[in-house]
Amino acid sequence: MANDIKNKHNKTKQSAKKSKLKMQPYQDLAKTKLAKTDPGSAIDMVAKARIADRMCGSDFIRYALTDFVELHGDRAYGDDNAITCGIGFLDDLAVTVITLEKGKTTNERIKRNFGSAHPEGYRKALRLMKQAEKFERPVICFVDTSGAYCGIGAEERGQGHAIARNLMEMMTLNTPILSVLTGEGGSGGALGLAVADEVWMMQNSIYSVISPEGCASILYKDEKKSPEAAEALKLTSKNLLSFGIVEQIIPENDKTLSNLKTKILEKLHSLLQLDPAELIKRRYDRFRKIGKYEEKKEILIVN
Amino acid sequence: MLKHIFKKPNIEPEVPVSIEYHKCIDCGTKVDLRKFEDDLKECVCGKSLPLSARKRIDSIADKSSFVELHKNLCTVDILEFKDYKTKLETAKKASGELEAVIVGHCSINGLLCCIFVMDTHFFMGSMGVVVGEKITRIFEYATINNLPVIGFCASGGARMQEGIFSLMQMAKTSGAIKRHSDKGLLYISDLTNPTTGGVTASFAMESDIIIAEPKSLIAFAGPRVIEQTIKQKLPFGFQISDFVLNKGFIDLIVKRKELKPELAKLLRMHCKSEK
Numbered sequence: 399m400a401n402d403i404k405n406k407h408n409k410t411k412q413s414a415k416k417s418k419l420k421m422q423p424y425q426d427l428a429k430t431k432l433a434k435t436d437p438g439s440a441i442d443m444v445a446k447a448r449i450a451d452r453m454c455g456s457d458f459i460r461y462a463l464t465d466f467v468e469l470h471g472d473r474a475y476g477d478d479n480a481i482t483c484g485i486g487f488l489d490d491l492a493v494t495v496i497t498l499e500k501g502k503t504t505n506e507r508i509k510r511n512f513g514s515a516h517p518e519g520y521r522k523a524l525r526l527m528k529q530a531e532k533f534e535r536p537v538i539c540f541v542d543t544s545g546a547y548c549g550i551g552a553e554e555r556g557q558g559h560a561i562a563r564n565l566m567e568m569m570t571l572n573t574p575i576l577s578v579l580t581g582e583g584g585s586g587g588a589l590g591l592a593v594a595d596e597v598w599m600m601q602n603s604i605y606s607v608i609s610p611e612g613c614a615s616i617l618y619k620d621e622k623k624s625p626e627a628a629e630a631l632k633l634t635s636k637n638l639l640s641f642g643i644v645e646q647i648i649p650e651n652d653k654t655l656s657n658l659k660t661k662i663l664e665k666l667h668s669l670l671q672l673d674p675a676e677l678i679k680r681r682y683d684r685f686r687k688i689g690k691y692e693e694k695k696e697i698l699i700v701n
Numbered sequence: 702m703l704k705h706i707f708k709k710p711n712i713e714p715e716v717p718v719s720i721e722y723h724k725c726i727d728c729g730t731k732v733d734l735r736k737f738e739d740d741l742k743e744c745v746c747g748k749s750l751p752l753s754a755r756k757r758i759d760s761i762a763d764k765s766s767f768v769e770l771h772k773n774l775c776t777v778d779i780l781e782f783k784d785y786k787t788k789l790e791t792a793k794k795a796s797g798e799l800e801a802v803i804v805g806h807c808s809i810n811g812l813l814c815c816i817f818v819m820d821t822h823f824f825m826g827s828m829g830v831v832v833g834e835k836i837t838r839i840f841e842y843a844t845i846n847n848l849p850v851i852g853f854c855a856s857g858g859a860r861m862q863e864g865i866f867s868l869m870q871m872a873k874t875s876g877a878i879k880r881h882s883d884k885g886l887l888y889i890s891d892l893t894n895p896t897t898g899g900v901t902a903s904f905a906m907e908s909d910i911i912i913a914e915p916k917s918l919i920a921f922a923g924p925r926v927i928e929q930t931i932k933q934k935l936p937f938g939f940q941i942s943d944f945v946l947n948k949g950f951i952d953l954i955v956k957r958k959e960l961k962p963e964l965a966k967l968l969r970m971h972c973k974s975e976k
């Protein structure tokens with residue numbers, strides 16, 4: 399959840415000053431900071447997932463899409479800058495791209511509200527997914543958020559309702575949807591763009607129902623125990639792949655973007671071959687089977 | 702996730718045991734305890750105490766019409782989360798239930814419907830895999846049998862101890878609700894105190910008609926989280942039923958005692974006449 403935005407803001411300011419706002423190209427970053435580190439602990443992974451200049455959806459748009467046209471607004475309240483939507487060509491395939499991200503420079507981060515979307519962001523995304531459905535374009539979502547925004551306006555305009563609507567509509571959207579978690583997959587705010595035919599995670603990304611800090615402060619009454627919480631939540635890409643919650647881990651190296659482009663194109667073309675009813679049935683089954691429980695035969699009386 | 706909300710209401714009314722009346726924490730009205738129980742633990746001003754799922758079913762279902770389904774679904778400690786097993790045992794003892802939701806079918810003034818009822822006495826009504834599974838199953842059952850669904854929401858949100866699996870329940874239930882809805886079937890949700898987090902951002906808000914109980918907290922992010930984020934106090938009544946109604950996110954507010962006839966009326970209007 400986005401409860402420490404001010405702190406993050408200050409930290410960003412400091413780190414931005416240090417690097418004089420010059421952003422290291424992602425390729426270099428992958429070579430240095432990420433590639434050298436050991437698999438490490440869960441909390442290290444959380445830190446990596448939060449690195450400001452990680453690859454994000456906008457990087458992919460710049461790298462892989464031609465003739466990209468950004469489309470704004472939810473047609474009800476406003477335009478949310480945390481989420482960028484638009485259409486463009488991926489090779490010769492027209493696609494709708496939706497990217498929720500935190501921003502890399504201080505200015506960008508402020509503009510993007512540190513990657514925490516308001517209800518109008520989710521509604522804009524849904525509007526453009528419905529548009530994609532109409533014109534039979536596949537949808538690609540990129541997600542990096544610590545969570546949907548927690549504030550007065552967000553509540554007044556129905557944050558819960560906006561996310562709920564997306565979950566419901568995405569479940570039966572009559573066109574392929576692919577979601578890629580590029581950094582932090584923060585709870586419902588991430589899921590609101592991740593009900594998809596396949597969900598992929600970058601190698602150093604995380605996906606969790608609550609931030610390790612939030613979990614630690616509720617469970618252990620101590621934010622400093624977030625390393626313990628991160629471990630317990632099992633939120634790394636490896637964990638999520640083993641649970642069957644994501645289909646693929648995208649390795650982070652100097653070929654990430656080209657590799658991702660190839661994989662996305664392949665996947666979209668194969669999803670486009672499917673009969674629409676089959677596509678939607680598979681999407682339903684994908685989520686339907688997640689989770690374990692026990693079904694006891696005898697009636698259990700508790701007391 | 703909203704532990705603070707539950708600190709007060711679970712305890713019996715703050716009165717010495719010898720005096721058998723309930724004093725409302727909101728308006729100060731005193732009523733005889735037995736009368737308070739008869740009124741389904743709701744004060745004349747609308748302020749209420751949590752009702753157990755069984756009592757709630759008794760309050761709206763026709764006598765002995767309720768048939769419980771999937772009652773033996775049990776939670777598995779899927780992440781082997783510290784202390785979770787112990788906490789589950791405590792929750793079972795505190796509530797007398799195996800999980801935070803009861804599902805089944807019943808009739809309301811003779812009209813058949815499916816029903817799910819969440820219970821905050823079990824783990825703050827938090828949503829884990831079993832809660833998601835039971836709700837999904839009741840929607841699938843209702844879809845096959847062409848039945849409406851009435852759902853009572855009461856939840857502190859997702860159950861952290863089940864991590865990502867608890868988050869996925871939001872998508873799973875939403876899928877089942879969409880199928881039910883696409884078949885032209887009615888779903889009414891009743892949001893009771895508190896309805897928050899992942900439940901608000903999924904099945905609570907996905908119904909055709911959203912009812913709320915008076916003076917209930919209905920939120921995505923709880924007030925404490927928001928206050929921490931924006932570093933300021935929230936205005937009085939923020940995220941409470943009347944406020945949410947004014948903002949346009951619920952259809953109507955109905956008191957507990959008036960709910961059964963209201964539901965029957967709505968169900969009757971959605972009965973499909975035999976073709």
Ligand SMILES: [Zn+2]
Pocket residue numbers: 725726727728729730744745746747748
């Ligand atoms: Zn009162």
